[in-house]
Amino acid sequence: MDILGKVNKVPGGIMVVPMIITAVVNTFIPAALKIGGPTSGAFSGAGAMATIGMLLFTAGSQTKYSDLGSVCARGGLLVIVRLAVAFTGAWLTLKLFGPEGVWGASALAITIALASCNPGVYAGLMQSYGDTVDKSAMGILNLIAVPATPLVILGVADGTGFDYMSAVSSLVPFALGMVLANADEKVRKLFSTATPVILFFLGCCLGASINLKALSQAGVANIVLIGLIVCIFLPIMIAADKLILRRPGYAAVAATCLGGLSVVAPRIIGERLPQYQPYVESATAQLAVTLVICIFIFPYITKFIVGKFGSGIAPKAEQ
Template sequence: MIMRFLKKIPAGMMVVPMLLGAIINTFLPEVTNIGSFTTAVFTSAGANTAIGIQLFCLGTTLRVRDMGGVVKRGGVLLISKFVIGAAIGIVVGKVFGPTGVLGLSSLAIISAVTNSNGSIYLALMNSYGDTVDQAAMPLLAINDGPMLTMIAMGIGGLADIPFMALVAAIGPILVGMILGNIDKDLSDFLAPAGTILLPFVGFCLGAGMNLTNIAKGGAQGILLGLVTCLIGGAFIVLCDRFISRRPGYAGWAVATTAGNAVAVPAVIAEADPSWAQWADVATSQVAASAILTAILVPIITSWWAKKFGCPKFPKDEAQKALFEKH
């Protein structure tokens, strides 16, 4: 009964536990903060570990022979999301200064738009994509965190970011990929764990969210979520369709704000203290965007995949043959 319910909801295996975790963290945080294994598994304390293990297991699915397709599809999604987020943020910063426009600073915009929720992407690709789409998730994980935000703000001259602060934690992906290519049996053993961990990752990420942040983020936080999803998503879909020659469902699937992005404004402010006075407001706005896009993106992706086709739901025989070929 539970599984049937989760399968009816776009990315339900990820989104439902995430919302449950957010509800508990908002109204009854003491339930999961009793310590020991309970706190380790059912709070945000376990998020990085769960995501790291998930990325390691997914890394084992990356084959050298498939890297061309993975890099092409994932690269287009990664670069287009970075470009649109950086472009909007840099323009706002250059034209309106650090205070931004309509209550949104360039710090908030770049933090939200350049960071995607890889776990939601993976859940959606399990429902609508193919193995190459799924294998692109570790590549997309590059934008999950402060690295690309730092790069964008550094390139735009909006912040002074030390080079070493740009180093991303991609160790689990690389180690998994190396081991998976050395021993396919090891890959076959570990690969399913990437999917199995989805509800755990979802709950842990949700346990780091507070639904009141939508209120704290105010109208600006909602606006930021809409910019991330609709403006950022539309640009990524165009790139996915015209560069990758894909239907565009994967483009919508990355039009989220990562849960980890909530911590990005503070990281930027620590690296460049001149942003400290805007960090708190940006944090609440990014949190609102993370929650809003986690709800909107699965709905939009599901509708788009069924209307314009995807490997799991080809719209005609010609498209089905094309998907089977690639």
């Protein structure tokens, strides 16, 4: 029974398939993931941050000092473009439509949708299509995968500012892995095959935060959010990747997928910025639906771009 072969036929399957299975379990029998102990630690949201930390360490261990410039260039460009588009989108929405937004999608929901990236999905897709530099760029993308990013974009005042410790906490495991592996090549070799295993468990952890019943709540606001992400934001990201970095664009697609923390961001922002409190509940529901849709469609969009423009790996190894 070739289970792994079938899994690998799905774009980013080593992470996406476990994520879908866990999402189904969380939707219909969520108690199964909450029995505690190692089961909850490995197959629920409780282990997500620890798993991301391991993935960052592993990505760092495969990064040579000579690759740092390329890693910062690729990852840095994607981060800069994301932030620029998110700032522009938030500013235009507030200026033209106010906090209530357009067609039910509030400025809060729109800003989070444009600012929140998904390093986990990115890492899973780069395992299938990316080269070493693409995989290492996850460490850069993780810096903005926090609710503090849309919080800052929406105009944080009174000293709220950017959560610098979130950035530091993301860099530490990546830097530690890089330093150890560059000091001892055997460390790099030890962790060279660890990424697929970690991605499997990361998929399980991320899926445990997804409720597929949210899809039944989809409405016009979700069409607005998906339209902004796929029809406006995504082409800008691909254009930047292809025109500036002269890359095929697959990494830009993977880096555009909505992040899992987007679902908790509205409540955090509402607590810090009271003017957005009336929109917290609706934004949370809209982003939950948008997250599920993005997680399903972005692997296939990435695969399409790879088929059209190529990937970072040898053709015989492509999924």
